Amino acid sequence: MPSSSSLGIPTLLKKGDKIGIIAPAGPVREEEIRDSLEFLKGNFNIVLGNSLFSTFKGYLSAPDSIRVEDIHSMFLRKDIKAILCARGGYGSLRIIDKIDYSIIRDNPKIFMGYSDITVLLISFISRAHIVTFHGPMLKGGNRENFSHFFDILMKRNRYIIDISHCNILRKGRIEGEIIGGNLSMILSLLGTPYLPSFKGKILFIEEKDEPLYRIDRMFTQLRLSGIFSQISGLILGDFIGCGNSEEIEDLIMDIFDSQDIGIISGFPAGHGKENIPFPLGIKIRVDFEKKRLLFLEQVIKEEI
Numbered sequence: 001m002p003s004s005s006s007l008g009i010p011t012l013l014k015k016g017d018k019i020g021i022i023a024p025a026g027p028v029r030e031e032e033i034r035d036s037l038e039f040l041k042g043n044f045n046i047v048l049g050n051s052l053f054s055t056f057k058g059y060l061s062a063p064d065s066i067r068v069e070d071i072h073s074m075f076l077r078k079d080i081k082a083i084l085c086a087r088g089g090y091g092s093l094r095i096i097d098k099i100d101y102s103i104i105r106d107n108p109k110i111f112m113g114y115s116d117i118t119v120l121l122i123s124f125i126s127r128a129h130i131v132t133f134h135g136p137m138l139k140g141g142n143r144e145n146f147s148h149f150f151d152i153l154m155k156r157n158r159y160i161i162d163i164s165h166c167n168i169l170r171k172g173r174i175e176g177e178i179i180g181g182n183l184s185m186i187l188s189l190l191g192t193p194y195l196p197s198f199k200g201k202i203l204f205i206e207e208k209d210e211p212l213y214r215i216d217r218m219f220t221q222l223r224l225s226g227i228f229s230q231i232s233g234l235i236l237g238d239f240i241g242c243g244n245s246e247e248i249e250d251l252i253m254d255i256f257d258s259q260d261i262g263i264i265s266g267f268p269a270g271h272g273k274e275n276i277p278f279p280l281g282i283k284i285r286v287d288f289e290k291k292r293l294l295f296l297e298q299v300i301k302e303e304i
Contacts, residue, residue, distance in 0.1 A: 026089020088115030118181030135277025206270030
């Protein structure tokens with residue numbers, strides 16, 4: 001993966017801009033995202049992709065070709081400034097080898113999602129060399145999270161996230177490029193050419209509805225793959241429905257017993273109610289004294 005300073009970044013989002021909505025993974029019904037659509041329409045013009053409001057095979061929104069074409073067409077359209085995903089589910093992994101990454105590289109713009117969309121967030125960084133955004137989708141999205149989205153992408157202020165409610169499991173220097181997302185989805189990319197190097201990176205991970213023994217298995221797989229030994233810091237987001245948070249923290253501390261890196265948990269991102277958007281591929285620093293996470297590089301740029 002290129003250095004963060006060489007990643008393409010999107011232009012500042014303005015009220016009235018066009019935002020594309022796509023479903024690159026699982027199916028979504030109109031009533032499931034109606035409230036989010038109405039809220040977004042209060043600030044932007046919405047363009048719906050062809051992958052919305054249909055079902056294919058019972059678990060995909062549309063055939064692979066339509067979902068890929070939605071991605072291509074939204075990035076190619078000069079009038080569309082951001083692309084938001086309607087939901088996760090499953091399906092992103094099926095299409096990453098069918099995407100023309102030169103289209104995305106040559107037309108960097110805001111692309112946001114989480115969960116299954118982690119696959120696209122990471123592959124866009126590694127193959128298209130653009131910054132991506134881990135954050136809320138329309139299904140299950142709420143106004144507070146979308147308001148944070150406006151704060152980061154419609155303002156020129158330095159982006160800072162309060163971590164005063166996080167647990168500091170181990171103090172240590174946490175500074176570097178942040179990468180990651182959903183734990184299961186990161187594992188699904190192991191052994192593929194779409195997973196970037198994690199050397200010196202800050203790894204963010206979150207998960208939902210996995211029992212503790214599966215979390216243990218996934219952590220162990222990351223350890224055995226060598227990823228845990230490469231990273232220089234670890235940020236744990238929400239682990240919703242995954243058992244006792246203290247047991248998950250104990251698993252992590254056992255794994256990193258002999259590795260001296262900074263580790264925090266309880267970061268407000270993932271499948272919980274609070275899912276604060278933030279960029280991936282950007283250098284960050286955790287300030288333990290002031291209890292905040294700072295983004296050290298430009299996240300958004302003025303339109304030329």
